[in-house]
Amino acid sequence: MSPRGQAPDTARPTTLGRALMLVHTGYGVRSELTDRLGLTRTATGTVLRDLEHLRLVRTIPGPRPERGGTGRPSHRVEIHPDAPVALGVQVHYESVALLDVGLGGVAGQIVEHRLPRPATPEAVLGLVADLVAARLATASKRCVGLGLALPSAVAGNGTALAALHLNWPVGVPVASITGDLLAARGHRIPVLVGNDANLAALAEHRHGAGAGASDLLYVTTGQCGVGGGLVLDGRLHTGSAGYALEVGHIPVRPGGRPCHCGSLGCLDVEADPSALLAEAGLPTPEPIMPAARALVAASASDPAARAAVLAVTRRLAAGLASLVNVFNPDRVVLGGLHADLLAVAAAELRDEVARRSYLDQAARVPIVAGRLAQPGLLGAAEVALQPLLDDPRTVLRQDRSAHHPEYRPQGTSS
Ligand SMILES: [Zn+2]
Numbered sequence: 001m002s003p004r005g006q007a008p009d010t011a012r013p014t015t016l017g018r019a020l021m022l023v024h025t026g027y028g029v030r031s032e033l034t035d036r037l038g039l040t041r042t043a044t045g046t047v048l049r050d051l052e053h054l055r056l057v058r059t060i061p062g063p064r065p066e067r068g069g070t071g072r073p074s075h076r077v078e079i080h081p082d083a084p085v086a087l088g089v090q091v092h093y094e095s096v097a098l099l100d101v102g103l104g105g106v107a108g109q110i111v112e113h114r115l116p117r118p119a120t121p122e123a124v125l126g127l128v129a130d131l132v133a134a135r136l137a138t139a140s141k142r143c144v145g146l147g148l149a150l151p152s153a154v155a156g157n158g159t160a161l162a163a164l165h166l167n168w169p170v171g172v173p174v175a176s177i178t179g180d181l182l183a184a185r186g187h188r189i190p191v192l193v194g195n196d197a198n199l200a201a202l203a204e205h206r207h208g209a210g211a212g213a214s215d216l217l218y219v220t221t222g223q224c225g226v227g228g229g230l231v232l233d234g235r236l237h238t239g240s241a242g243y244a245l246e247v248g249h250i251p252v253r254p255g256g257r258p259c260h261c262g263s264l265g266c267l268d269v270e271a272d273p274s275a276l277l278a279e280a281g282l283p284t285p286e287p288i289m290p291a292a293r294a295l296v297a298a299s300a301s302d303p304a305a306r307a308a309v310l311a312v313t314r315r316l317a318a319g320l321a322s323l324v325n326v327f328n329p330d331r332v333v334l335g336g337l338h339a340d341l342l343a344v345a346a347a348e349l350r351d352e353v354a355r356r357s358y359l360d361q362a363a364r365v366p367i368v369a370g371r372l373a374q375p376g377l378l379g380a381a382e383v384a385l386q387p388l389l390d391d392p393r394t395v396l397r398q399d400r401s402a403h404h405p406e407y408r409p410q411g412t413s414s
Contacts, residue, residue, distance in 0.1 A: 013390045015039075019047045021234075021389050023057050023077050024103050025206050030059070031074040048077060054396055055082045056103065079104040084142040084388065084396075087135060088381030089128055090149040090196060090374070091115070093165050093223040094287055096124065098131045099374065100139070101381035103388075105207040110374065111135070121160075121172045129181035136187050144388050144395060145190040147380035148178060149199045151225065156242040158193040164260045165224045192383045197227025197335075198236055198245060199379025200370070204333050205231040206382060208371040213331035217323055219247055219316075220335030220370070221272045223288055226319075230327060252318040267319040271312050273337050280308035289337065296340045313345045317352030324365055325358050332367040339369035 013021065015037070022033055034044040051057040058080045062073035085102045095115055100108040111131060116123040132146055152163035158175025160168060179191045201218035204210040210218065216231040228247030230237040238244050248268030249261050256265025257275070269275060273292035274284045281304075285291050299305040316338060324332070334342050342349055350367060372378055388395045 014393070015047055016050055016392050017390045019044075020051060020056055020103070020392050023051075023079060024105070024385075024389060025211070026104075028076050028078055029074050030062075030077055033077060051392065052080070054392055055080045056392055057083075079106070082141070084144045085139075086144050086381040086384035086388075087132055087146045088149070088377040088379070088384065089132065089146065090376045090380055091124060091128070091151065091163075091166070093151060096127060096131070097374070097377055098128075098135060099377045099381065100135065100141075100143070101378060101385070102141070103385065105203075105378060107374075107378065107381075110377070119166050121168050121174070121177065124166070125174065125178050125181060128178060129185060132182060133185040133187055136189075143189060145192060145384035146178070146182070147199070147382065147384035148174065148191065148193045149196040149376040149380040150174065150193060151196050151222075151227070153243040153246055154193050154195050156238070158191065160193070161243065190384065190387070192380075192386075194236075194380065194383055195227065195229075195242075195245075196222070196376040196379075197247075198229040198238065199383060200227075200335055200372075200375035201229025201231050201245075201333070201379070202236050202382050203372055203375040203379035204335070204370050205234065207378065208375065209333045209368050210331060213329070215327060215329045215331075217320075217327055217329035217332045218335060218370070219320060219323070219332070219338060220375075221338055222336045222376075223273070225269075225272050226267045226338075228323070230329075247319065247323060250319045250322055252315045267315065271316045271319065271338070275315075276308055276312045276337070279311050280305055292337050293340055296337070296344055299344055309341060309345055310348055313341050313349050314352050316341060317349050318356055320349075320367070321353050321356035324353065328359060329365060332365055333370050334367065335370040335375060342367065342369050 019033060019037055022036055027033055027036060034041055037044055048059060057077050060076040060078060062075045083103045085100045088099045088101055090097050096113050098111045113127060113131060116127060136143060150160050150163060151165050153161040155161060160172045160174045162170050175191045175193045197220050200220055204218055205216050210216040214233060218229045220227055226248040228245045230245050249266045251263060251265050252267050253265035253270050257269040258264055259266035259269045273288045276292050276295060277284055280295055295305050296309055299309040320332060
């Protein structure tokens with residue numbers, strides 16, 4: 001299966017882009033870059049000089065070989081301090097967060113703001129535009145775009161199909177609305193929109209616990225609902241229209257809780273923080289994550305908490321087993337509260353996935369916790385950096401000549 005979806009996921013990176021992506025994801029030894037690019041030393045040198053000329057990378061001389069040693073030192077290549085950044089914004093159930101991220105995954109300070117109530121699209125996206133405009137007004141580095149992570153399936157043109165937890169109407173054209181709001185504030189930058197869990201998967205693949213996996217399955221739960229993503233050969237699998245990996249609606253409990261999608265017993269309502277609290281007979285407070293995490297921590301000594309943790313862990317395992325059967329991943333990364341469940345019930349989770357999975361390999365699929373603190377935010381910035389990572393020269397040339405970039409991935413509006 002090859003990854004499909006909208007540009008940039010279908011874009012073929014240039015050689016310059018492939019080299020920049022390697023440095024971006026932590027391959028900094030020049031001899032290693034030469035191997036991975038499949039180029040001669042001379043050709044690699046030319047590519048790196050071009051990237052240096054664009055002020056995207058710089059070369060640090062390697063240590064001289066020991067006296068009497070042979071061979072040349074292998075220089076290190078790192079991201080140039082003047083390289084551009086992208087902005088990532090994540091809309092949560094309770095809040096909105098903003099972060100600027102440079103090449104190499106180097107992040108700045110997170111700005112977080114409570115969602116306005118009612119959290120209508122106009123109110124939320126107006127707040128996003130205000131936060132982004134304020135950040136751009138004081139930015140010291142060039143910004144190549146804004147990535148927006150939403151708790152919704154997102155179509156290829158940047159339209160939120162159904163942000164159910166935010167009570168948004170069906171089909172909000174988020175990319176074009178946000179682009180217009182930013183333009184009205186004097187900022188014309190590309191706006192790219194994606195599903196939050198999809199984007200988190202991409203970030204874990206490039207900078208976290210999914211690094212090096214060829215078929216990475218990511219499943220997570222944050223403030224509300226369950227999401228997932230699949231990264232194949234380094235690219236997000238978005239499906240034909242952008243909706244792939246809506247894992248929350250896999251049924252895991254026949255006749256279970258009613259789901260907002262109209263079905264019963266979906267992973268979304270059987271394995272998220274409120275399901276865990278309900279299993280222990282507790283109410284759903286706001287914010288919910290601290291209460292859910294406290295319950296997981298209490299499961300070490302409290303039998304009722306332990307029973308709730310194991311019940312939800314078994315349902316999560318049922319969902320993972322279905323996904324493992326379909327996708328045959330070589331690694332599963334769990335995020336949010338699911339990583340907490342893994343920390344206290346790893347053996348139970350792994351045994352249940354193996355018991356339920358048809359594929360023999362399932363028992364051997366590594367299941368690990370995510371490593372990034374804010375993977376959705378980082379992933380949002382990743383998609384905004386993607387055009388630069390695919391074709392650095394063209395993006396920087398367009399930027400310099402003040403043309404608006406013509407990428408239309410996941411909804412570009414400017
Ligand atoms: Zn459902």
